[in-house]
Amino acid sequence: MSDELSIVGQSLVKPDAMGKVSGQTKFADDLMLPRMLFGRLLRSPYPHARIRRIDTSKATAIPGVLAVLTGEDLPVKFGILPVSQDEEALAREKVRYVGDPVAAVAATDEWIADEAIDRIEVEFEELPRYMSLEEALADGGGEPIHGRTNVHKAVALEFGDTEEAISGAAHQREDIVFFEGNTHLPMEQHAAVAQYGQDGRLTLWSSTQTPHYVHRALGKVLEMPMSRIRVIATPNGGGFGGKSDIFAHELVAAKLALVTGRPVKITLTREEVFYAHRGRHPVLMKVRTGFTKEGVITGMQFQSFLDGGGYGSYGVASTYYTGALQTTTYAIPRYRFEGARLFTNKPPCGPKRGHGTPQPRFALEVHLDKVAEELGIDPVNLRLRNLPEPDSRTVNWLRITSCGLRACIEKVAAESRFLEQRRAMPAGRGLGFAVSSYLSGAGTAIYWNEMPHSEVQLKVDRGGGVALLCGAIDIGQGSDHILAAIAAEVLGVSLDDIQLTTADTDLTPIDLGSYSSRVTFMAGNAARAAAEKVRAILFEAAAEALQCDPDDLQARDRRVFRRARPEDGMTFAQAVVAAEAKRGVVAASGSYTPPRIAGPYKGSGVGPSPAYSYSAAVVEVDCDARTGEVRVPQVWIAHDIGRAINPMLVVGQVEGSVYMALGEALMEEQTFRLGLHKFPSMLEYKSPTALEAPVIHTYLVETIDPEGPFGAKEAGQGPLLPVIPAVANAVYNAIGVRIDEIPITPDRVLKALAEKAKGRLPRVGPRRVPAFAFPALIQVERPPEWTQS
Amino acid sequence: MDPILVLRLPRLRYVQARTVEEAAAIVGSDGGRAMLIAGGTDLLPNLKRRQFDVATLVSLRGIPGWDAITGDPQAGMSLSAGATLDQVARHPAVLSGYRALAQAAGLVSTPQIRYMGTLGGNLMVDPRCNYYNQTFAWRKAVGFCLKKDGDICLVARSSPRCWAVSSSDTAPVAVAFAASVVLQGMAGTRRVRAAELYRDDGIDYTTRKRDEVITSVEFPAARTTTSAYWKLRRRGSFDFPIVGAAVVIWWEDGVVRDARGALSAVGSHPVDISSYLSSLRGVHPDERLIAELAAAADKPARPLDNTDLSHYWRKRMTRVFIERALRDAAGLDPQAGLLTAQLKS
Amino acid sequence: MPVTDKVPVHLLVNGEAYEVMVPPYKTLLEVLREDLGLTGTKHGCELGECSMCGVLVDGKPYLSCLAMPLDLQQAEISTVEGLANGNEPHPLQRAFAELGAAQCGYCTPAMLLTAKSLLDSNPRPSREAIRQALAGVLCRCTGYLKIFEAVELAAARSSTSPPAAHV
Structure with a gap:
């Protein structure tokens, strides 16, 4: 029998396909919990304004309204990047765009929730607005949006x-x-459902691409230990990057659940999705x-x-x-x-x-197309004359492997x-x-740390089933399939034998999220590492039974057998039994940490x-x-x-x-x-x-x-x-x-x-760029291959 | 106060009328807070956005014969207001005698909307404006406009009137065909020419009285008639017209006996351009004449900056689409016309 | 909100008779999802601008977000939950799965039902007929091609007649 791949490389039906075509897949807004409340956000009608006063008393008085929140209830700032902790779940002093959340309610139905939103009185003081690059840079425009200047970052x-x-x-x-x-325009609007139990544990289901970062933000903003918070990413009805931030409605749904002791759902309207943006x-x-x-x-x-x-x-x-x-x-x-x-x-x-x-x-x-014409070189040739080399380093220190x-x-x-x-x-x-x-x-991760970016745990059972746990969330891109296919390939089982549990911070080890096109590479490598460890355990036990060297064994078609004599082997489940009898639980984990290749x-x-x-x-x-x-x-x-x-x-x-x-x-x-x-x-x-x-x-x-x-x-x-x-x-x-x-x-x-x-x-097209004083250039030494040439 | 932010319908009564008389009586006696609903595809989104204050909806769907289509091009046809746009678009007699109507109905929004939406509803599409077809929260943030809750037109701030855009695909066809609209109210039944159904005003856009139900649209005999409807929009479905051109030509002995046309989406009512087509009479038009007439017939088109794409471009596209509709009706390749939307230097 | 504004509504969904007490201003979408627990029907805009909420009413594609339940008490309503025959997936469901036509899966219920309506009246549609029929359902993931191919595959498997002549 050959070493040809049997699952990797095949156009197989992905594990989540039948759930999706049957309507059985549960997206976040499909979750309906007993006694669930509906949450809504009051959003700013002004692009730039100071909040003078908020009066929630009329909203609170409406029968069926169980909680009303303002920024004072969630005062801790957050942001996806450690360097930009500039957001509040509900704005406290200022609003910075039409749609910026200001207050929130939880009520027994959406009609009442909306009525309550309407009864919240907010007094705003409008500030000069900045709606373009030019306006943001203009002198004398009045109070900047944050701090002393509208320049967020200059490099x-x-x-x-x-x-x-x-x-x-x-x-x-x-x-x-x-x-x-x-904008991304995912067909599914963002939705989050939060539940807080009498046991003091909070669960948040959310259509998020980054459950781990939401988990961290919840811990920070709610000032609760992360160990008491569970974030479950629901299958995303489209993400495209639009669900990879931490959103006000996630934090607010959680807070409303904490305050009311009842499950709370917030589903954004389509208009609100445009305001969530990113x-x-x-x-x-x-x-x-x-x-x-x-x-x-x-x-x-x-x-x-x-x-x-x-x-x-x-x-x-x-x-x-x-x-x-x-x-x-x-x-x-x-x-x-x-x-x-x-x-x-x-x-x-x-x-x-x-x-x-x-x-x-x-x-x-x-630009290159225009240059090609000026030089009289065809556009294809111009590109071919400037290709990067495989196994090289760019002038800004990026490492290229295959190309x-x-x-x-x-x-x-x-x-x-x-x-x-x-x-x-x-x-x-x-x-x-x-x-x-x-x-x-x-x-590099979004927050500096030396831990892996992706981790997989794998456990096999006596019946030949394989449980694979990973923090990755399928947003339609097929990450569930990648995990299952890699594990099945390494272990020589069928895709159907893999049982996936994903994106549940209580159960699954970390994957940083479905962003930056990282999941196949990183979670895939973690899955491969975990599966290879499990396979080694199985081969060790099988080799003993078959009286051969573990290196001579192969796993394929739900069998473990001698590569040279395929008839000499056992079923996958028999190999599991042999291994479990020998050493107990057959499980392993795999991790992936990208190489440290950033420039100086x-x-x-x-x-x-x-x-x-x-x-x-x-x-x-x-x-x-x-x-x-x-x-x-x-x-x-x-x-x-x-x-x-x-x-x-x-x-x-x-x-x-x-x-x-x-x-x-x-x-x-x-x-x-x-x-x-x-x-x-x-x-x-x-x-x-x-x-x-x-x-x-x-x-x-x-x-x-x-x-x-x-x-x-x-x-x-x-x-x-x-x-x-x-x-x-x-x-x-x-x-x-x-x-x-x-x-x-x-x-x-x-x-x-x-x-x-x-x-x-x-x-x-545009004819000029604004006059702008960039910071002094940081002169970076080029990698040796560029300075020598 | 009803909810304003979620896209749920307001708390309202829903009455299913069994007869036109009953529907007219309810609407006529409800102090202006009852509205008729047929397909609902225009009304319900507007209601969810709180563009109307309504306490009662009166459904017309249960009225016997509500979706009937009768007659033929030889004698003329009567289309019940409740006929769905899909029915109209696929009806063999409509396709053969009133092609522009079938085209217009078949180009409305999406297949789903055409299965639900009705001819009467499309004729009565509430004039649209991208300052108006927005949620209550959005309109509040931008400042309410003349058409609902405010006192200024955001498109033309010094204007005393509303410039919402007539966005029906079938209305200009009905106008071009000189169809009649039958209305039944508490005072009885009356018949008006399609053009007389409309007023050039974004708010007060129809002569239909509150208690009147459009029961049918009657298209005159079309034995020697050709017609075409051309619709400009960004995408092949979903989008309302940003220019629509309907043209009908009556032929006799190989020459034009009469030609009529109307435009959609370039004003607050279907804009009748028939007077620009009068020199077609008595001739067999060639493409130069068609181009000449089309280039002049965009004169009454007044697109403003309140729908998709720039209004300069839509104005320049109007002549191109009139030319296409005319060529189509005259049996010439519609897209091989002589006009361009380009501004000449 | 007074509870008394609820009215009885009889609906026939996927061949099963339901009787529910709901406010008359709830749309079919809201009743299906919230009162009947049929969450396979999705929603993306509530305004008829995306068609995620597509169902079939008497076999025709309808937008449940703009449909009023009281008007549909005589109608047969089909949702994605009724597409399979017991455990046997509908040929369209099988083809969508096999060809990767469901990526995120959110438009899939409406796409499937719309395609079913097409195939019920036109068993071997041309590519152009498929495009026209599906033009009312937005998809942000696939670029539509795998969806077209899946409809064609399901049609080929379910029908003995050749596809329509023009492409």
Whole structure:
């Protein structure tokens, strides 16, 4: 019998599939507990205001209202990042965006809860509001949103002398582009149910991507020992990063349960989901690059201005991410990054699929497309001349292991006949090309610690069943399948033999959460480690029974047998019995800690990952030059997945990424008017429908990463990245106009066409970045391989 | 005070009328706090957002014959107000004689909405505005508008009137076909031309009296008629029109006897553009004439910044969509027209 | 809130007769989830803008968030809980599982029911007919392709006739 993989690499039905197609899966709002109360939040109607007075007496007096809370009941500040503890569950002194929670109630039904909310009297004193980067930076704007300035974070790093590299280069170019903010729009609204028992234990069920961080925040804000708090993440009805923060309604539901002694549910309305946000930052960017005449990058300077919204959230990380991954996509010998995140009076921005990298990816890929034309080098070739090397280190100290970018580029270019077809299609049609890279999990945790990022416990029973416990939560990406498939592969059992318990802080060991595309890589490695330990225990016992060396054994098809003589063996369950008889409970745990690979500088914690995925995409557009409308009939995308644990699920992640990217590229935007969200609704926030779905040709490139579980890397986020700039580049190839601003709406396209008709620069986009004093550049020494060359 | 933040219906009475007379009597005697409900797909979202103050809903769904479609293009057709948009869109006689009506009904929102929503309901869609079709909490935060709870139009602040947008797909078709609407109230039954059902005002948008039930829409005989409806929107489903162009041509001996048209979503009522089409009479139109007429016929379109995308763009798109509808009705490739939404230098 | 505003409502859901006392202003969605415990029907906006709450009424896709129970007392209502035949999944359920058409699973109940309504009237729909039929249900995970493929697979398995000619 061969050592071929039997489960890894197969497109099998995932363990949670039947629950989902039968309607049996319980999402958070599906939980209905006896005596459950309904909680609601009163939210600020002002973008920026001081709270003068709150009177809750009329609300409290309503029959059926069991509790009313204000900020004074939850005074401890929190935030997802230790450096940004700037949020309150219910605002105490100030509100910072329309939708900022101010008070809360619990009542016996939603009608009464709402009536109570309406009876809470709040006196606000309006303050000047800041609704854009420009307003946030304007002098004399009045009281800043936090502290003494609206600058939340400003960073300036340089790796080698970029000015010399660019000004001395044969060719240089500067571009300024803008990427409007947008939101995740998970189909499931956030919901949380809290229960507090007479035994003094609190349980919170929540549609969260990060139960561990919610657990920590509950302990802090409720001032309760974490040992008395249990957080259970329910299956997320879509996350995309939007449920990876700590939200007011989670803390408030818990507090209301503590106060009333009854279960409390808070489900956000769709409008409130828009206010919860933590989505894509609007980012204004300037990129300046030098090239040799052959098109090889000599140096790059990148500036980004992030419109952060009212609170910090993940913003410090987001800021660094706008500068971190330029160098993993291209070999850049000298690099300068300056980034600033500003507070504005909008819902806080945070991580959405691609966290901080789709915006610079758009900037860079459009920039390179223009450079290619100026240099007379085709866009594919220009990329190929600047590829990063496998097993290398970037100028900003990021470690690259496997890299399949060349194969991805060659695949999509060939399949789409990009070079022949890009400008040779019927009128209005054209192809655009772009590439990208992304993390397979952040190399550092959100709070500094030396513990593993992912842990799995595994126990086998006498009947041959395998219990697998892990903190990871399935948000639709298929993490349950990855855990089960890896354990089943190592132990030689069937997927059906694995019983999963996930994302329950009482029962499961830590996984940091379903964010940063980390679960397959990290929880997968932990599952593999645990399963290998269990297998070793079983082999030891089986070897004794079979009178052979444990190294000669193999586990497959629910059997443990001698590799050389497959008929010489026993069933998996018999091996368990033998092992249990010999040494008791057959169980083991596995952990994964990413390698410590951050560079020697402040801010180096953002960007490192144990492995990077790579993608390349070609997008076909069909532009109507008479109306400015842009449609996408077809997309070719190749993704370096390392190894596909389940190709069907990987393709699903790629297709979903393409879909989300096209929505962002063409129609989705989170915009504001008169101080509040312009249209917080499903109807006016334009999420593409089945009729907008293009044909997608997906190609998986396997590079078998040396550190990934069975060689796997990420799939959930990276494939989104190249699609957005590829649309913009395709529009240029189709009708000769540059839309340097996302989304590419028909009015913008028409405006650019009008410019073209007038013989002016056929472009729509920003022309300048604000005057801003970045901090003094921190000059970071480059890794030896870059200084020697 | 009723709840305002959750998207639950207000506490109200729900009455199922057995006859039109009964429905009219309840609505007519309830001091203005009763409303009619048929499909509910426009009314209920608006009620959940507290855009109306309602104590009683009177359901028309149980009225016998409420969804009947009778007649044929030779003699004319009568469509009960309760016929669903899906029924209208798929009805063979409607498809053959009144294609624009089938197209318009078939382009409303989603399949789900078309199975539920009715022709009468679509004709009566409450004019929309993105300062108005928002939750109570949102409207309170932005400052209430003229149309509900406030005294200023947020789209045009100096305007004494409301500029909410007529967003019905079927209304411009009914106007273009010169269909009649039958209304039955406490005082009896009356029949009005479809255009007369509407007023150019975002609030007071209909001549229907409170107690009147639209019972049917009567389309005149359409023996030698071609028609088309073109709808502009961002996505292929869900979205209301941001421009809609309906055109009907009556032919005789190979030339146009009469042509009529109306627009959706460019004003507070369906905008009749028939007067711009009069030079089609007596000729067999070529594409140059069509383009010329379409380019002029967008004149009465007044899109404002209160629906999707920029109003400049929607204004420029109006001529393109009139041209498409005209070409479609004249048997030319609709999308191969001569007009562009581009501003000429 | 006075308890007296409740009224009796008779509903036939998945072939089973229910009688509940509910306020008349509760939508079908609210009654299904909160009074009948049928939480397989989801919700995403309450305004008819996403169709997560899709059910079938007399075989036609309906939005339960905009449907009034009192008007549906003569109707047959189907929810995802009634799709399987005992323990035997409906061919659509099997195909959705096999092809990965349910990622987060939140739009899945409405997608399945809408697809069932399509296949009941058009056993071998073209890709375009599938797109049109499903255009009213949003999905944020899949990009819709695996959903189209799953409907096609279920149709192929359940029908002997070839798919419609045009793509």
